[in-house]
Amino acid sequence: MAITYGLTCTAMNKVHLKRKITNRVASGHPWIFANEVEKVEGEPAAGSIVQVYFFDGKFAGQGYFNAQSQIIVRLLTQNKNVEVNDTFFLDKINECWNYRQRLGYTENCRLVFGEADSLPQLIIDKFNDYFVIQTLALGIDVWKPAIVKALQTVFKPKGIFERNDVPVRELEGLPSVKGYLSDPFNTKIQINENGLKFNVDVENVQKTGYFLDQQDNRKAIQNIVKGADVIGAFTYTGTFEIHAGFYGAKSVLGLDISESAVTQANENAVLNGLQDKVKFQVANAFDVLKQWGKEDKRYDVVMLDPPAFTKSRATIEKAITGYKEINLRGMKLIKKGGFLVTSSCTNLVKPELFLQIIEMAARDAKRKIRQVVFQTQSADHPIIWNMENTQYLKFLIVQVL
Numbered sequence: 001m002a003i004t005y006g007l008t009c010t011a012m013n014k015v016h017l018k019r020k021i022t023n024r025v026a027s028g029h030p031w032i033f034a035n036e037v038e039k040v041e042g043e044p045a046a047g048s049i050v051q052v053y054f055f056d057g058k059f060a061g062q063g064y065f066n067a068q069s070q071i072i073v074r075l076l077t078q079n080k081n082v083e084v085n086d087t088f089f090l091d092k093i094n095e096c097w098n099y100r101q102r103l104g105y106t107e108n109c110r111l112v113f114g115e116a117d118s119l120p121q122l123i124i125d126k127f128n129d130y131f132v133i134q135t136l137a138l139g140i141d142v143w144k145p146a147i148v149k150a151l152q153t154v155f156k157p158k159g160i161f162e163r164n165d166v167p168v169r170e171l172e173g174l175p176s177v178k179g180y181l182s183d184p185f186n187t188k189i190q191i192n193e194n195g196l197k198f199n200v201d202v203e204n205v206q207k208t209g210y211f212l213d214q215q216d217n218r219k220a221i222q223n224i225v226k227g228a229d230v231i232g233a234f235t236y237t238g239t240f241e242i243h244a245g246f247y248g249a250k251s252v253l254g255l256d257i258s259e260s261a262v263t264q265a266n267e268n269a270v271l272n273g274l275q276d277k278v279k280f281q282v283a284n285a286f287d288v289l290k291q292w293g294k295e296d297k298r299y300d301v302v303m304l305d306p307p308a309f310t311k312s313r314a315t316i317e318k319a320i321t322g323y324k325e326i327n328l329r330g331m332k333l334i335k336k337g338g339f340l341v342t343s344s345c346t347n348l349v350k351p352e353l354f355l356q357i358i359e360m361a362a363r364d365a366k367r368k369i370r371q372v373v374f375q376t377q378s379a380d381h382p383i384i385w386n387m388e389n390t391q392y393l394k395f396l397i398v399q400v401l
């Protein structure tokens with residue numbers, strides 16, 4: 001007998017949609033809000049699979065149900081004939097891995113990027129032989145054993161860890177948990193990126209342990225940092241700064257407010273034999289950059305990768321002010337002809353708005369700028385155009401004149 005861990009659709013509970021949501025769902029958007037549902041047929045259990053129909057009775061897809069969530073259904077497939085079971089997840093994981101390999105990823109990548117891979121609320125990061133999972137909604141959480149089994153089948157991993165210690169799970173009535181989903185292993189692992197080594201502690205650090213989304217962008221600084229005096233702020237474990245040292249910077253100083261991030265960043269510098277050139281200090285970047293501006297300190301390259309500043313649309317002004325302020329302070333420190341490398345990781349600030357913020361900062365700093373590169377997150381975090389949450393990272397290099 002095939003074991004199914006999730007709750008399957010044998011009872012064939014049905015959800016009928018209101019007319020107004022037709023276009024969005026038909027164009028592939030997987031979210032259905034409670035107020036977009038006309039009628040629920042049967043009594044679907046929280047986390048179970050339901051069949052979804054458009055207002056006119058046409059089949060819309062199959063997805064997972066949770067009446068406790070504002071998003072009452074998240075669609076997993078538009079195919080009526082496929083059964084959501086262990087094989088479904090095995091096929092999906094294979095599909096995701098084939099796609100990443102096609103794009104050139106071999107060791108580390110975001111293997112599954114939720115909605116953008118038609119696996120809503122599932123995140124899987126691959127760090128060589130180790131995997132870190134987040135299941136952020138009940139309907140995907142119930143399939144965790146099937147997902148783990150699929151990873152074991154495809155990769156024979158050395159370890160799988162769950163980082164479900166995130167507040168968003170509360171919206172789904174899920175507890176905050178972290179721990180092994182495989183035999184225990186040493187969670188301090190080492191990865192290679194662009195020829196450099198980085199320690200990643202998948203148990204104790206932010207997100208799933210490492211910002212894979214900037215891995216393509218870290219390569220983009222290669223030419224501008226040669227022979228340069230560089231400062232980086234919001235460095236976390238120092239990935240951009242260590243790349244700068246490796247790519248031939250004269251000196252690199254990284255700043256982060258978190259002591260443990262700075263300790264790890266300094267360890268990463270040592271790991272790559274770059275400790276004489278690349279150093280990290282604990283500091284509030286806002287204060288220090290302002291101070292150095294007053295002291296007329298100047299650098300060839302300033303790199304900024306601040307946190308989101310806001311998580312809600314209501315306080316978007318706060319984020320705009322934060323981004324403008326830090327970029328203004330950074331720009332003032334750049335020698336004529338030097339470069340600003342700057343990022344924003346919230347999807348609430350759209351690319352056009354981000355460029356406007358940088359333009360405002362340049363105006364206030366009385367500097368002219370010209371764009372060198374403007375790109376987004378790494379390609380292993382696919383973007384689906386009608387799902388705004390899938391595009392979130394902005395990465396910009398400008399020359400500052």
Ligand code: SAH
Binds near residue numbers: 234255285286
């Ligand atoms: N560039 C990093 C990711 C940065 S995450 C990478 O690619 O890996 C944002 C970092 O900003 C966090 O490490 C956080 O500790 C730090 N941070 C937040 N507020 C800060 C502040 N006011 N001054 C300095 N660092 C800050």
